[in-house]
Amino acid sequence: MNNLEAKELIRKKALPFKEHAMQLIDAFWEVENNIDFLPNDTKSDSYQVEHITIVDGNLEIEGLLEDAVNDHSLLIVLGDLSVDRAIIMSEVIVTGNFIIREIAVFDSLGDYTLNVGGDLIAKGYIESDHHENIKGKCEMEKAYSRGEDPNGILVPECISEGEYHNFVNIAKRIRDKQAVFV
8 A cells, every 4th residue: 555545545534633633644644655555444462553554443462562663653543442451662553442351551752643533541641741532531540750759659670860750661571561551
């Protein structure tokens, strides 16, 4: 799939994020020049978003969803996204609901946004300068946002000197299926 084919698909299906998604495809195409296209509902034990990934259907990850090894990835799910665990540092667009069964961390230093057209439901949710655009309801069992005092919220291994969260340790613990919240 090339960028023109991707934009045509988005034109047809990416409400309410159609314009934003098409702009991002153009911007990321200039850097990545590669689109991974999953044409149907997809279920996997894990998934690494390396470039632009477009899923034309639902995406279910029974394990770890991770992106932005190079800080230049874009995930567009034209349906629902359901994950056990996620480490997200780049742009994500989900036209349906986003369900996080265990924990996810979103940390982009203010560069990117999580866009969800439906509901965001999370057992554990950590946000650090990652913008959010949620059209439905948000339900989070445990949550932490940058700027909060992490003591009493995050386990000590996830707190750096100066009482800030430690992203590297949080990501490692998520990968290793270890507790992040107290």
